[in-house]
Amino acid sequence: MISLEALKNEVQNWLQLHVGSTMALIAESVLLGILVIALFAVLGLLLVFMERKVSAVMQIRLGPNRVGPKGWLQTSADTLKLMLKEGLTPDGADKFLFNLAPFIIMIAAMLIMVPVAFARNFQIWDINIGVLYISSVASISVIAILMAGWSSNNKYSLLGAMRSGAQIISYELSAGIAVITMIILTGSLSVNDIIASQENGWWIFKGHIPAIIAFVIFMIAVTAETNRAPFDLAEAESELTAGFHTEYSGMKFALFFLAEYINIFIVCAVAAILFFGGWMPFHIGHWQAFNHIMDYIPSSIWFFGKTFFLIGLIMWFRWTFPRLRIDQLLNLEWKYLLPISLLNMLLMTIVAILKWYL
Amino acid sequence: MHEVAGTTPEGDFIINVGPQHPATHGVLHLVITLEGETIKKIEPHLGYIHRSIEKMCESLTYRQFIYVTSRMDYLSAHINNHACALCVEKGLQVEVPLRAQYIRVMMDELTRIASHELWWGALAMDVGAFTPFFYAFRERETINEIMEETCGARLTMNYMVPGGVMADIHPQFQQKVNFFIALYKKKIEEYNELVTGNIIFQNRMKGVGFLSAENAISYGCSGPVARASGVACDVRKRYPYDVYEQVQFEEVIETGGDSFARYLVRIREMEQSVHIIEQLIDNIPEGDFQAKTKAVLKLPKGEFYQRVETARGELGVYIVSEGGTTPYRIKFRSPGFSNLSALNEMAKGGKIGDLVATMGTLDLVIPDIDR
Numbered sequence: 001m002i003s004l005e006a007l008k009n010e011v012q013n014w015l016q017l018h019v020g021s022t023m024a025l026i027a028e029s030v031l032l033g034i035l036v037i038a039l040f041a042v043l044g045l046l047l048v049f050m051e052r053k054v055s056a057v058m059q060i061r062l063g064p065n066r067v068g069p070k071g072w073l074q075t076s077a078d079t080l081k082l083m084l085k086e087g088l089t090p091d092g093a094d095k096f097l098f099n100l101a102p103f104i105i106m107i108a109a110m111l112i113m114v115p116v117a118f119a120r121n122f123q124i125w126d127i128n129i130g131v132l133y134i135s136s137v138a139s140i141s142v143i144a145i146l147m148a149g150w151s152s153n154n155k156y157s158l159l160g161a162m163r164s165g166a167q168i169i170s171y172e173l174s175a176g177i178a179v180i181t182m183i184i185l186t187g188s189l190s191v192n193d194i195i196a197s198q199e200n201g202w203w204i205f206k207g208h209i210p211a212i213i214a215f216v217i218f219m220i221a222v223t224a225e226t227n228r229a230p231f232d233l234a235e236a237e238s239e240l241t242a243g244f245h246t247e248y249s250g251m252k253f254a255l256f257f258l259a260e261y262i263n264i265f266i267v268c269a270v271a272a273i274l275f276f277g278g279w280m281p282f283h284i285g286h287w288q289a290f291n292h293i294m295d296y297i298p299s300s301i302w303f304f305g306k307t308f309f310l311i312g313l314i315m316w317f318r319w320t321f322p323r324l325r326i327d328q329l330l331n332l333e334w335k336y337l338l339p340i341s342l343l344n345m346l347l348m349t350i351v352a353i354l355k356w357y358l
Numbered sequence: 359m360h361e362v363a364g365t366t367p368e369g370d371f372i373i374n375v376g377p378q379h380p381a382t383h384g385v386l387h388l389v390i391t392l393e394g395e396t397i398k399k400i401e402p403h404l405g406y407i408h409r410s411i412e413k414m415c416e417s418l419t420y421r422q423f424i425y426v427t428s429r430m431d432y433l434s435a436h437i438n439n440h441a442c443a444l445c446v447e448k449g450l451q452v453e454v455p456l457r458a459q460y461i462r463v464m465m466d467e468l469t470r471i472a473s474h475e476l477w478w479g480a481l482a483m484d485v486g487a488f489t490p491f492f493y494a495f496r497e498r499e500t501i502n503e504i505m506e507e508t509c510g511a512r513l514t515m516n517y518m519v520p521g522g523v524m525a526d527i528h529p530q531f532q533q534k535v536n537f538f539i540a541l542y543k544k545k546i547e548e549y550n551e552l553v554t555g556n557i558i559f560q561n562r563m564k565g566v567g568f569l570s571a572e573n574a575i576s577y578g579c580s581g582p583v584a585r586a587s588g589v590a591c592d593v594r595k596r597y598p599y600d601v602y603e604q605v606q607f608e609e610v611i612e613t614g615g616d617s618f619a620r621y622l623v624r625i626r627e628m629e630q631s632v633h634i635i636e637q638l639i640d641n642i643p644e645g646d647f648q649a650k651t652k653a654v655l656k657l658p659k660g661e662f663y664q665r666v667e668t669a670r671g672e673l674g675v676y677i678v679s680e681g682g683t684t685p686y687r688i689k690f691r692s693p694g695f696s697n698l699s700a701l702n703e704m705a706k707g708g709k710i711g712d713l714v715a716t717m718g719t720l721d722l723v724i725p726d727i728d729r
Contacts, residue, residue: 055488055489058489059488059489059491059492060492060493060496061492155371155373156373159395159710163395229486230486230558232486233711236486236711237380237486238380238381238483238484238485238486238714239381239710239711239713239714240710241379241380319488319489320487320489320552321486321487321556321558322482322485322486322487322553322556322558322559322562323485323486323487323558323562323711324558324561324562325561325562325709325711325712326395326709326711327709328558328561328562
């Protein structure tokens with residue numbers, strides 16, 4: 001069976017043979033860049049389409065079903081429309097920051113892709129502080145949102161940006177502590193090590209109650225961090241019309257829109273890596289035969305399967321819950337989630353010291 | 359002329375919500391003074407959809423002017439028509455046949471349920487949940503189909519004439535209504551599960567947008583808004599018209615005064631409406647559906663007033679007649695206008711999110727406010 005790993009080795013060997021090691025490195029970097037951008041485009045189209053279909057199912061509608069077979073080309077058509085539209089810049093806006101913000105949010109989203117392992121031995125860079133890197137780069141996006149809101153010279157945008165700033169900075173704490181809780185078990189920040197430690201069972205099953213609590217907290221926190229309902233206060237359609245991107249149009253708006261979906265993909269990928277073993281197949285202790293059968297399913301399918309399951313979960317939230325108010329949102333984080341996650345970390349430390357997780 | 363943009367001298371934001379804004383459900387324009395996210399003052403600006411309906415009515419005959427009023431509160435179109443028909447009948451001193459009264463009241467209550475269904479969906483959308491909107495429309499569609507069969511129209515039904523209703527009910531009317539009642543009783547569970555019981559929704563509603571009973575009375579609030587503050591003001595109960603005297607129903611009163619109380623009043627009112635329809639649907643008496651009236655109606659010289667309970671509150675119709683075929687002057691007392699005037703009292707000191715939620719529970723229909 002062709003795996004992504006074999007494909008990667010094939011390309012690498014061919015390049016080494018034919019163009020020499022320096023040129024090979026440059027060629028690989030260029031290839032990676034193209035791959036990441038291609039992945040972005042495909043993921044964006046796929047996730048937007050998925051969201052529309054998921055919401056349609058929940059809202060007793062059909063969803064897009066006219067453009068292409070079963071509506072599959074609808075998002076491509078939308079993208080084309082957005083590209084052809086004029087990208088307006090408001091008169092009173094700070095033009096430089098206004099035009100810069102969408103790119104920063106995209107670049108931040110692209111950078112997070114680096115340590116994510118898409119399949120067995122298929123990763124851009126196995127950086128040894130992988131999870132820390134993800135957390136830190138993810139927080140760059142708040143700068144872009146503040147920039148967009150401030151430079152638009154629109155009160156709705158500014159309110160949205162301020163809300164978003166407060167929200168993302170608060171919820172990063174819980175998300176970070178939930179990650180640390182899992183790091184206590186694995187003892188390593190490297191994504192590869194974290195996945196390898198789940199060979200005989202995923203942490204969500206092995207980690208007992210603290211792992212489940214950490215998972216729930218992580219999911220809530222990342223939903224807030226990606227500005228998704230029920231925490232979509234930064235956009236709050238019925239209150240602030242469109243929040244921080246009220247003034248954006250055309251491709252600049254599309255970049256914000258795309259970045260939102262890419263961020264969802266990434267946080268779900270991180271959740272899959274931390275709690276569900278990334279590309280690791282489903283293994284049960286010493287059931288050799290069962291584990292062997294599971295190994296036959298390609299690792300990339302495991303990874304994307306888990307990630308899309310979690311994305312479905314986040315979409316389910318969005319189409320079910322009403323939105324919180326800004327003070328309730330901050331109360332939830334500072335009065336409930338943060339103390340609980342701190343206690344949970346303590347609990348996990350006990351579990352780790354007593355080695356209950358084996 | 360006061361400031362509608364920029365900032366106040368104290369450095370507070372002035373924000374314009376509307377005339378085009380997703381939360382105003384129409385062309386309402388609110389000028390809001392903000393301190394951070396906290397609201398200091400709300401000033402509604404009206405007139406964007408003023409169509410001079412009162413003036414228009416003066417040049418229409420007593421048969422014609424009824425149908426213009428469908429365009430005031432379009433969600434209780436039938437009830438508006440009912441008020442006008444009753445007022446004209448009062449002047450003509452016509453006895454409406456019992457069958458017509460039954461049909462009118464049932465249609466009123468169906469309209470009320472349809473209106474509250476729409477409000478429920480729109481409120482959920484205001485607080486950020488999109489899905490309930492579609493669920494509400496699914497059930498509302500059943501009512502619209504009943505209306506369509508009997509009157510030929512779905513929203514502005516124009517079914518009333520002075521002295522009764524325009525045509526007899528559709529042969530399938532009773533069967534369809536019974537089907538709707540059964541469906542509704544099943545679906546209300548779903549509504550409560552999805553929205554009423556939701557912790558986020560309750561947090562958004564409870565203790566928000568408080569309106570005291572004193573303020574409710576002094577601002578002239580009526581309907582569910584006043585009843586949620588503990589003011590008993592149901593016209594159907596206090597000044598019954600048609601067969602409301604004979605049916606058993608509870609006047610829904612909550613004492614909370616906050617948004618959640620207003621929410622509960624409307625939810626429970628839907629149940630009471632179903633209860634009223636249940637009592638009438640299987641006992642529609644035989645007979646005429648319209649009293650015999652002259653082709654050209656002339657009201658005697660004098661003043662006539664009739665109030666009814668629409669889905670939003672008390673609607674008053676005041677006709678001054680000089681004895682001709684058209685009214686000399688008509689004045690409508692619309693519930694939405696008074697309810698809106700209490701908004702500043704309710705949302706002051708709250709957050710922007712609260713304003714949207716409070717406005718949702720007021721159930722504003724802008725053409726009703728502007729006329």
